[in-house]
Amino acid sequence: MAQMAAERLYYDCAGVEGSALEFAARVTDIRLDSHAADASGQKVQLWQVALDRTAFYPTGGGQPCDLGVLVATARSGAVLEVAVERVEEDEAGEVWHYVRKPLPEGTEVAGRVDAARRMDHAQQHTGQHLLSAVFLSELGARTVSFHLSPLRTGAEVVTIDLALREGSEKVSEEELRLVEAAANRLIYEDRTVKTIWVSREEAEAMLARGELRKLPERAGEMRIVAMEGVEFNACGGTHVRSTGAIGGLLVRRVEKVKQGWRVEFCCGLRAVGAAGRDYARLRELGALLSVGAGDLAGRVAGLIEDKKAAAKELKVLRKQLPQAASS
Ligand SMILES: [Zn+2]
Numbered sequence: 001m002a003q004m005a006a007e008r009l010y011y012d013c014a015g016v017e018g019s020a021l022e023f024a025a026r027v028t029d030i031r032l033d034s035h036a037a038d039a040s041g042q043k044v045q046l047w048q049v050a051l052d053r054t055a056f057y058p059t060g061g062g063q064p065c066d067l068g069v070l071v072a073t074a075r076s077g078a079v080l081e082v083a084v085e086r087v088e089e090d091e092a093g094e095v096w097h098y099v100r101k102p103l104p105e106g107t108e109v110a111g112r113v114d115a116a117r118r119m120d121h122a123q124q125h126t127g128q129h130l131l132s133a134v135f136l137s138e139l140g141a142r143t144v145s146f147h148l149s150p151l152r153t154g155a156e157v158v159t160i161d162l163a164l165r166e167g168s169e170k171v172s173e174e175e176l177r178l179v180e181a182a183a184n185r186l187i188y189e190d191r192t193v194k195t196i197w198v199s200r201e202e203a204e205a206m207l208a209r210g211e212l213r214k215l216p217e218r219a220g221e222m223r224i225v226a227m228e229g230v231e232f233n234a235c236g237g238t239h240v241r242s243t244g245a246i247g248g249l250l251v252r253r254v255e256k257v258k259q260g261w262r263v264e265f266c267c268g269l270r271a272v273g274a275a276g277r278d279y280a281r282l283r284e285l286g287a288l289l290s291v292g293a294g295d296l297a298g299r300v301a302g303l304i305e306d307k308k309a310a311a312k313e314l315k316v317l318r319k320q321l322p323q324a325a326s327s
Contacts, residue, residue, distance in 0.1 A: 005093040007053040010066075010238050011195060011223060021068075021113040025051040027103050029094075036098070046085070048096040049103050055113050056097060057238050058089035062146035063125050066238075068113040072103055084111075117151070118238060120270060124148050124158045126193060126227075126239045127183075127246045127267030132160060133231040134183045135263075139175055140165030142213070144260060156270055162261045171254050171261050180251040190244035191228035197221050206232060250275065 009023050029050040036046035049070070059065040065087035072080045086098035103109060125148065132143035141162040149157045164171070198206070203222045206212045211232050216222070225235045227243065240246060247268030254263045266274050282293040291299045 006051050006095045008095070008236075009053055009055040010057050011236075020055055021115050021118065023053060023055045023111050025053045025109055025111055027105050027107040027109060028052050030102060030105055032102075033098065044100070046098050046100060047102045048098055050094050050096055051109070051111070054095050054097070055111060056084060056087045056095065057118075057121075058087045058095050060089060061235065061237050063121055063148050063237050064150045066113045066118055066121075068111065070097065070099060070103065071110045071112070072107050073110075119240075120151050120268070121148065122238045122240045123246055123268035124266065124270060125237050126243070127249050127265070128158065128160060129193075129225065129227060129233055129235070129239070130183050130186060130230065130243060130246060131179070131249060131251075131263070131265060133227065134179050134186070135160075135162060136213075138179050138182055139168070139171070141168070141171070141261075151270065156266065156274070157264060158266050158270070159262050159264050161257060161259050162263060163259075164261060170256075171263070176251050176254060176263075180249065183249045186230060187243045187246050187248060190242050191230060192242050193225065193227050193239050194241075195239075196224045196226055198224055203234065247271070 006025075006028070010020060027049055031048050033046040033048050036044050038044045055066075056068065057063070057066045066084075067087075068084050069081050070084060071082075074080070080101065080103075082099040082101045082103065084097045084099060088096050088098070090096065128143075128146050128148070132146075135141040135143065141164050143160045144163050145161045147157070147159045162171070199221060200219055203212065203215055203224070206224075207215055212224070212234060215234055222234055223236055225233045225237075225239055227233070230243075245268075248271055249265060249267050250271040252264045252266065252274070254261055256262075279293070282296060286293050286296055289296065289299045289303075
């Protein structure tokens with residue numbers, strides 16, 4: 001049995017640089033996941049490995065886990081590298097790394113976190129802190145949930161659900177652009193993002209002063225993520241070191257959902273990718289209709305008018321058809 005939960009190396013090493021992503025650790029526990037299945041539902045043998053320390057972020061708080069590898073070197077020099085396919089935290093706070101080969105208790109391993117995936121998640125997640133803070137300060141809208149899908153072509157969605165200020169019916173396009181501009185200004189100002197640890201009592205005092213909006217249930221020391229001059233947030237996620245590293249924030253759309261208003265957005269390289277794909281689609285449509293992207297709406301409106309006029313004409317002609325045949 002594991003004696004105590006793993007030391008979380010990603011807690012104090014914000015960002016994607018250096019040592020936060022590569023680390024040495026020892027296996028403290030291993031168990032077989034007898035229910036594991038791959039993406040196609042096929043049964044697979046997956047082992048769950050606990051370490052004395054880890055830089056792998058486990059799935060939680062709306063954010064998917066880190067992926068990467070664990071490498072063990074035998075005395076003979078033989079190297080075993082296993083992919084970390086999933087990382088989850090159990091109720092006792094233990095972090096389990098899912099791998100396809102067993103790594104016995106006591107094995108010394110080198111861990112390596114996939115840097116591109118971490119950077120993407122940290123940009124989106126820190127961007128979410130910033131966007132939620134700006135929605136609150138500018139419109140009085142509270143964020144009630146956050147969802148981040150891993151980066152895959154066509155499915156890379158990041159959303160927050162908002163509860164609007166009482167008396168407020170909707171979020172207008174103008175308000176969206178105002179919030180987007182304010183968030184990007186704070187990105188330009190490159191505010192520091194750092195981790196501070198406070199006792200439960202201190203955290204409750206911060207809550208009473210209105211510096212924190214909510215607190216997790218658990219007792220003991222609490223990790224607070226402080227965005228300079230913007231907000232304090234009790235959060236266990238991965239973040240970039242300063243708002244500049246969010247790299248830009250693009251609000252894509254807003255829609256009404258059962259629990260409030262859902263805002264879709266993306267940050268950094270994901271925003272660059274999304275904008276590039278959007279433009280490629282516009283160019284594709286423009287080529288079909290032989291117009292530039294800027295003239296697409298006018299061209300499509302014209303085509304719709306033409307279609308309506310043609311349908312009307314067809315109706316008239318159909319009515320005349322029996323008379324023409326009988327005359
Ligand atoms: Zn966070």
